[in-house]
Amino acid sequence: MVARVEDVPTTASRRGIWGWMLFDWAAQPFFTVVTTFIFGPYFVARLTDDPVSAQAAWSNMATISSIIIAVFSPILGSIADQSGPRKPWIAAFAVVKITCLPALWFAEPGSPIIWPMIFMILASIAAEFSTVFNDSMMPRLVSKDEVGRISNVAWGLGYLGGMIVLIAVVTLLAANPDTGRTLIGIPPLFGLDPARGEDARITGPLAAVWFFLFILPMFFFTPDAKQGLPLAKAVRSGLSELKGTLDELRQRSGITRFLIARMFYQDGVNGVLILGGAFAAGMFGWATIEIGIFGILINVVAIFGCIVAGALDRRMGSKTVVVISLLILVAATLGIVSTGPGYTFFGLWQLPGADAGGLFGTAAEKAYVVFGLLIGLSFGPVQASSRSYLARSVALDEAGRYFGIYALSGRATSFLATLAFSAVTYATDSARLGMSTLLVFLVGGLLLLLATPYPADRPAR
Numbered sequence: 001m002v003a004r005v006e007d008v009p010t011t012a013s014r015r016g017i018w019g020w021m022l023f024d025w026a027a028q029p030f031f032t033v034v035t036t037f038i039f040g041p042y043f044v045a046r047l048t049d050d051p052v053s054a055q056a057a058w059s060n061m062a063t064i065s066s067i068i069i070a071v072f073s074p075i076l077g078s079i080a081d082q083s084g085p086r087k088p089w090i091a092a093f094a095v096v097k098i099t100c101l102p103a104l105w106f107a108e109p110g111s112p113i114i115w116p117m118i119f120m121i122l123a124s125i126a127a128e129f130s131t132v133f134n135d136s137m138m139p140r141l142v143s144k145d146e147v148g149r150i151s152n153v154a155w156g157l158g159y160l161g162g163m164i165v166l167i168a169v170v171t172l173l174a175a176n177p178d179t180g181r182t183l184i185g186i187p188p189l190f191g192l193d194p195a196r197g198e199d200a201r202i203t204g205p206l207a208a209v210w211f212f213l214f215i216l217p218m219f220f221f222t223p224d225a226k227q228g229l230p231l232a233k234a235v236r237s238g239l240s241e242l243k244g245t246l247d248e249l250r251q252r253s254g255i256t257r258f259l260i261a262r263m264f265y266q267d268g269v270n271g272v273l274i275l276g277g278a279f280a281a282g283m284f285g286w287a288t289i290e291i292g293i294f295g296i297l298i299n300v301v302a303i304f305g306c307i308v309a310g311a312l313d314r315r316m317g318s319k320t321v322v323v324i325s326l327l328i329l330v331a332a333t334l335g336i337v338s339t340g341p342g343y344t345f346f347g348l349w350q351l352p353g354a355d356a357g358g359l360f361g362t363a364a365e366k367a368y369v370v371f372g373l374l375i376g377l378s379f380g381p382v383q384a385s386s387r388s389y390l391a392r393s394v395a396l397d398e399a400g401r402y403f404g405i406y407a408l409s410g411r412a413t414s415f416l417a418t419l420a421f422s423a424v425t426y427a428t429d430s431a432r433l434g435m436s437t438l439l440v441f442l443v444g445g446l447l448l449l450l451a452t453p454y455p456a457d458r459p460a461r
Contacts, residue, residue, distance in 0.1 A: 012141040012223055017150060019221035020141055023090075023134045024158030026214030030101070030127055030207045032162030035120075036273055037295030038169055039104060041281035042200035043116065046109055051282045054113065055275070056425055059418040059434075061117045062274050065124040066418065069407065073132050077404020078245065082237040085224045086133040090215070093133075096126035098212050104204030109197050119204075128407060134218070136403040139391045140225065148313030148321075148388035155384035156306030163299035165210060170292030174199035183289055194287075245401050255393055257448065258456040259405060262386055265326055265445025267417040269379055271438040272333055275421060276375070279435055283340065284365055293359055294369060298376030309381030318389035319454035325382035326446040328374055333442060335371035337435045339364055393456035417441050 012020070034040070044055045080086055100123040107116040142150055171184045175194040182188055192198040249256045277291055286294070305325075313321050338345050342352075344367045351363035360366050387406075394402045417438060425434035 013221070015217075016222045017141055019217035019219075020134070020137060021150060021154035021157055022214050022217050024154040025161035026211045026218075027127060027131065028158035028162035029165040029210050030097070030123065031273065032159070032295060032299065033165050033169060033203045034101070034104070034207050035124070036277045037166060037291050038174070038200050038203045039107075040274070041278045041286070041291045042197055043107070043113070044278040045281040045285070046197055046200070047107060047111070047113060047116070048109075052425065052429060052431065055278055055282060055431055056422045057113055057117065058278060059275065059422045059425075061120050062124070062270070062418045063422070065121045065128075066270075068121075068125050069128045073129065073407035074245075074401065074404035076129060077132055077136060077407070078401040079235050080133055080136065080404075082233070082235075084227045086137050087219055087224050089133045090130045091219070093126040093130040094211065094215060097123050097130070098208045100126070101204040101208035101211075105201045107197070107201055132404055132407045135387060135406070137222065137224065138387070139394075139396050140223070144392045145314070147391040148318055148385060149310045151388040151391070152306045152310030152313060152381065152384040155380045156303045156310070159299045159302040159306065159380055161210070161214070163296055163303070165206065166292055166295045166299065169199070169203060169206070170289050170296070173202055174289055174292055176287065176289060183293070245398070245405065249405075252457060254453040254456040255390075255402075257452045258389065258393070261445050261448035261452055262406070263445070264441050264448060265382070266386070268333070268438045268441035268445065269329065269382060271417040271421060271435075271441065272329070272375060273379065274418065275435060275438075276336065276372070279336070279431055280368060280372075282431055284362075284368070290359055294372060297369065298372050301373045301376035302380045305377040306380045306384060309385060313381075313385050313388060317454055318385040318392065319449070319452070321381050321385040322389065323446065323449060325378040325385070326442060326449070328378040329382065330439065330442050330446065332371045332374035332378070333435075333439055335374070336368055337432055337439070339368050339371065340432065389454070389456065 040058060043058055045051050048054045076089065080089055100119040103119045104116055107113075138147060138151065171182055172186075172189050173182070173192055175182050175188045175192070180187065180194065188194065188199055190202075192202060249259075277295065280286055280294065281291055284290075309321050309325070312324075335344070341362065341364050343350050344364065351367065360369055390402060390406050420437040420440075421431075421434040424437055425431050428434075
């Protein structure tokens with residue numbers, strides 16, 4: 001059969017591939033520094049005097065974002081397949097993200113939480129939509145044999161970028177509220193006042209500047225799809241194509257099973273990333289420095305995990321990497337929800353309660369850090385190899401719509417994960433029981449994935 005023009009991958013230069021991979025480097029500080037380790041825990045522990053209600057509000061923010069992302073990602077992906085180039089879409093959503101993040105600076109302690117929630121919702125939506133279009137560019141850049149490697153390398157670069165920004169925050173910007181000094185013993189740069197949360201609030205503007213600077217190589221050097229239909233026709237054709245794709249999924253049972261499995265386990269991953277740092281801050285009273293160091297340790301391990309996973313993905317396949325990563329994630333999540341002041345494994349292992357001083361001074365905190373490192377080892381590969389799993393399972397001319405549905409599968413029920421957390425937390429007044437609900441999503445997705453063929457377009461045995 002003669003290949004269509006869209007089925008022939010673009011031969012990207014090394015510079016073009018690196019430009020594409022730097023998108024993850026540019027985007028990750030928002031997730032690492034703002035959502036997970038600095039601004040999120042600040043929102044929960046210091047913005048108000050009620051950390052339980054604040055954590056539920058943070059979860060609600062994630063729920064609203066997820067619903068919007070789930071609804072519109074496949075629609076936008078289908079439209080992009082018809083209109084052709086992805087870069088204009090990425091640029092449009094970058095403007096939204098870069099505009100909203102600096103507004104987090106105004107989230108002072110005691111101020112209304114509604115405004116930072118709105119700006120976080122808009123920034124999260126823009127971040128995810130731009131990722132949909134960036135992901136759909138990947139199959140055009142390299143052969144299917146190489147997508148697993150560059151996907152994991154790009155993800156590792158993202159963690160490296162996030163870690164660099166996080167290190168800058170905890171060494172140069174974030175200070176101990178008692179001493180007024182950063183981790184390296186200097187006053188915070190720019191005269192930031194930790195008592196007013198300025199060391200956490202600065203992460204919004206910082207992430208915006210970082211994102212702007214490092215997405216530029218992708219725009220300059222990475223090849224894009226050729227121009228397709230005019231926008232109005234692309235919208236009509238894309239919506240029609242999406243309907244056809246949803247009908248088509250009934251015949252492509254392997255891809256359908258993969259997307260459903262990913263829908264469940266990615267919801268669990270999202271929940272761990274969004275809520276894990278805030279959960280630790282609320283339980284142990286960690287300040288910005290402790291949360292930042294915790295994030296740095298996780299990101300160091302995550303980079304190593306992605307490097308190893310890139311090699312394993314090429315030799316053993318994406319499915320094997322995802323399954324191993326999910327097993328580690330389940331064990332680690334069970335570990336963190338079973339740990340509290342003075343105990344771990346739900347009290348079966350009692351720990352000394354004395355604080356030895358310094359960072360992570362109690363034995364329980366050290367146990368939590370160990371479980372966090374296991375999460376860091378696995379959550380990058382589970383996402384990067386899921387991306388390459390799909391890239392190996394679809395044709396180039398359908399990459400946009402299928403990566404849009406892929407984004408849907410990562411968000412369609414993620415509001416259920418955070419909603420389950422919020423509902424259980426409200427009902428029991430226990431964030432620990434709320435965190436336990438994430439295990440249902442991780443284990444359910446793993447069991448479904450085990451029955452999925454690889455690549456997913458192959459008939460199931």
